[in-house]
Amino acid sequence: MQSEVARGSRLASQGPLRATLRRDLILAARHPGELANPLVFFLIVITLVPLGISPEREVLAALAPGLLWVMALLAALLSLDSLFRSDFDDGSLEQLLVCGQPLYFVVLAKILVHWLVTGLPLTLMAPLLGVMLALPEGGYLVLCLSLLLGTAAMSLIGAVGAALTVGLRRGGLLLSLIVMPLYVPILIFGANSVQSAVDGLPSTPQLAILGAFLAASIALAPWAAAGALKVSCND
Amino acid sequence: MNWQWFHRLGSPRWFFEKTDRWLPWLTAVTLILLLVGTVWGLLFAPPDYQQGNSYRIIYIHVPAAFLALAGYYVMAISGAIGIIWKMKLPYMMMAAAAPIGAALTFVSLVTGAIWGKPTWGTWWEWDARITSMLILFFLYIGIMALQNAFRNQDSADKACAILALVGTVNIPIIYKSVDWWNTLHQPATLKLTSAPTIHATMLYPLLTMVVAFYCLYALALFRYTRVEILRRERRTRWVADLALGIRPGDRPRTQKQDTEASE
Numbered sequence: 001m002q003s004e005v006a007r008g009s010r011l012a013s014q015g016p017l018r019a020t021l022r023r024d025l026i027l028a029a030r031h032p033g034e035l036a037n038p039l040v041f042f043l044i045v046i047t048l049v050p051l052g053i054s055p056e057r058e059v060l061a062a063l064a065p066g067l068l069w070v071m072a073l074l075a076a077l078l079s080l081d082s083l084f085r086s087d088f089d090d091g092s093l094e095q096l097l098v099c100g101q102p103l104y105f106v107v108l109a110k111i112l113v114h115w116l117v118t119g120l121p122l123t124l125m126a127p128l129l130g131v132m133l134a135l136p137e138g139g140y141l142v143l144c145l146s147l148l149l150g151t152a153a154m155s156l157i158g159a160v161g162a163a164l165t166v167g168l169r170r171g172g173l174l175l176s177l178i179v180m181p182l183y184v185p186i187l188i189f190g191a192n193s194v195q196s197a198v199d200g201l202p203s204t205p206q207l208a209i210l211g212a213f214l215a216a217s218i219a220l221a222p223w224a225a226a227g228a229l230k231v232s233c234n235d
Numbered sequence: 236m237n238w239q240w241f242h243r244l245g246s247p248r249w250f251f252e253k254t255d256r257w258l259p260w261l262t263a264v265t266l267i268l269l270l271v272g273t274v275w276g277l278l279f280a281p282p283d284y285q286q287g288n289s290y291r292i293i294y295i296h297v298p299a300a301f302l303a304l305a306g307y308y309v310m311a312i313s314g315a316i317g318i319i320w321k322m323k324l325p326y327m328m329m330a331a332a333a334p335i336g337a338a339l340t341f342v343s344l345v346t347g348a349i350w351g352k353p354t355w356g357t358w359w360e361w362d363a364r365i366t367s368m369l370i371l372f373f374l375y376i377g378i379m380a381l382q383n384a385f386r387n388q389d390s391a392d393k394a395c396a397i398l399a400l401v402g403t404v405n406i407p408i409i410y411k412s413v414d415w416w417n418t419l420h421q422p423a424t425l426k427l428t429s430a431p432t433i434h435a436t437m438l439y440p441l442l443t444m445v446v447a448f449y450c451l452y453a454l455a456l457f458r459y460t461r462v463e464i465l466r467r468e469r470r471t472r473w474v475a476d477l478a479l480g481i482r483p484g485d486r487p488r489t490q491k492q493d494t495e496a497s498e
Contacts, residue, residue, distance in 0.1 A: 160401055164394045168384050178377035178398055181370050182405050185412035192416065213408075220404065228397050235390040 016101035020109035023038055027086075028117045034082065038118050039125055042075040046129045057134040064133040065194035068143060069150075072122050072127075076151055077176055080158040083110065084166040084229065093166075094233050102224035111159045111222060119151030127168040135198070142197035142207070149210040150190040156184050156217035163228035167235040186213055245322035247464040254457045261454050268447035276440035283437075287351040291345050294441060300343035300447035303371065306336030306452065310378070311403040314396030324460075326392035327467065329399065330382055330464050331459030335452065337375035344368055363417035367410050374402045388467065 028035065049067055050060060087093040087110075096106050126147050127140045135143065161179035165171030193206035276294035283290040310332035317325040347365060348358045359365070378395050385391035414457050433441070468474050476482075 157401075160397070164381065164398060165384070167390070171384070174377075174380055174384055176381055177373075181373040181377065181409070182401065184370055185405070185408050188416040195247045224397055224401055228394065231390050231393040231397065235385060235387045 015105070016099075017105040017109045020096070020106050021113060024110055025112035025116070028113060035117050035121070038075040038079040039121055041078060042071055042125060042129065045071045045074065046132060049133065061134045061136055064130060064135040065139060065143070065198060066191045068126055068130060068135070069147075069187055069191040069194065072126060072147055072151065073183055075122055076119060077158065077179060077183075078155045079114070080155075080162045080179065081165075081172045081175055083114050083155075083159055083162040084232075085162075087102055088166045088232070093229065097230060097233055103229070104222050107159065107163075107222040107226045107229070108218070109178060111155050111225070114159070115152050115155040119155050120148075122151055123147040135194075138200060139198040141196050142203045144208055145207055146190045146193045146203075149207065149214050150186050152219050153186055153210065153214045154183060156214070156221035157186075159217050159225040160221055160228055161226040163232060165232075166229070167232035185232065186210065189213075245320065245324050247324050247327065248467055248471075250324055251461055251464050254461060257456060258454070261450060261457070263296060265447060265450040265454050268450055270444035272440055272447045274435075276444060280437050280440050280474045281434075286354055289350065290437075292350045294444045296343055296346040296350060297441060298445045299339050299346065300368065301445060302448050302452045303336055303340040303343050303368070306332055306339060307371065307374070307399075307406065308403070309456070310336060311396075311399040314399040317392060323467075324464075326396070327334075327463040328456065328460050329392070329395060331456055331463050333375055333378045333382065333395075335459060336454050337372060337379060339452075340368060340372040340375060344372065361417070361482075363414045367413045367419070370404070370409055370413070374406075378402075460463075 003088070011213055048065070053059065053063070079146070084093060087096070097103065097104075123144055126143055130140055158175075158179050161175050161182075164178065165175045168174065189206045189209050193203040196203040196206065272294065277291055280291070282288050310329050313325040313329040313332060316322060325423060344365070347368070351360060352358055376397055381398055382391050382395050385394060463472055465477075
């Protein structure tokens with residue numbers, strides 16, 4: 001009993017960011033099957049491309065930068081619904097809302113964990129799929145860098161949509177509907193950076209703009225998502 | 236400072252009664268402007284030296300596109316006012332603005348396609364402005380879908396206001412990035428007219444139509460908001476009185492009724 005209290009107070013002293021980070025990482029590690037789902041989805045849709053379009057290397061190489069980005073976007077989108085879902089279902093989300101800690105950091109931590117378990121693996125898997133789609137030599141590093149920045153920004157912006165729809169029983173499709181238009185700029189600059197790298201052009205400007213998106217969404221998105229969570233929990 | 240006027244703006248009943256008096260005038264002005272602008276634009280403005288008569292769709296296309304964009308800001312600002320001051324009326328206006336804006340965006344996309352066929356030879360082109368209008372249409376659809384998804388009206392309003400504000404931050408970014416994307420892919424192969432300016436004989440009817448569309452937008456917004464007010468306030472006594480045709484002075488009011496009505 002004594003140690004439980006001590007642990008609780010230690011948890012509280014860590015601050016909301018670290019405490020939520022710890023808790024969510026442990027929860028994610030206990031369900032390893034769910035972690036693989038976006039990756040498998042990414043792999044399967046990439047497999048469908050040569051089947052549906054053409055297995056010729058020239059055709060695939062021309063399409064690869066855009067396709068990899070679109071598919072990564074869809075995989076990230078499909079994983080968004082789980083961001084707040086289980087916490088909402090078991091009531092711990094309401095506890096987080098009333099716990100008195102700054103909600104911005106709690107939400108930021110949850111988004112960070114979501115990115116660590118979906119966006120980061122997607123980024124690491126992308127070069128492998130690039131090989132399968134015959135992505136030309138020059139594109140791999142920029143593909144990874146752009147996805148690293150882009151998936152993080154997508155997790156942040158998508159969190160607002162996930163927070164808005166978490167209270168709805170069939171929110172999944174609606175979530176995609178409201179979040180996808182907001183992903184347009186990220187997709188444009190992400191896919192274009194890879195294309196530029198493949199063409200031998202500098203891709204730093206696009207990466208810098210992706211970084212700017214990330215910085216702006218770190219500042220604004222958790223705040224909007226926190227407001228949306230309050231609305232969803234009152235519904 | 237007297238803030239009474241401001242709080243009255245938040246009262247749906249006050250709005251309903253005021254617009255009741257404004258609507259006939261607004262309708263008359265809108266109809267006259269639309270009539271003048273249409274007849275002037277379609278019959279009296281000179282034909283374009285390159286496009287002939289097909290350019291005349293500009294008198295619908297441009298005003299609709301203007302209002303489609305302005306309508307998003309009307310919606311987002313209403314939502315922001317609703318969130319900040321916790322007022323009911325701006326939320327109703329926001330809910331009313333979404334379908335009107337979506338309809339105007341749709342009109343501008345369709346008229347653009349119809350105009351594109353004779354001028355560019357294609358119904359659809361992935362031009363920067365067309366693409367951004369399409370994304371704006373998706374943003375409107377998202378707001379409408381979210382509004383319908385909630386069972387609780389209060390949550391639906393707040394959620395839509397948040398989404399509208401997030402969209403507002405994004406609209407300039409989307410516009411810039413789509414513009415940038417397009418100029419990279421196909422450097423301006425299509426231009427509407429080679430002349431950069433529009434001649435006065437075409438401009439004045441166009442301006443008339445723009446003003447007419449602004450009036451039409453206000454009219455539609457007021458009418459949709461009134462319907463929204465009646466729908467949401469249907470349990471209050473003043474709406475019941477209105478439906479039964481009882482004038483406010485006819486019924487001897489008691490303290491109890493007053494409190495009921497204000498609830």
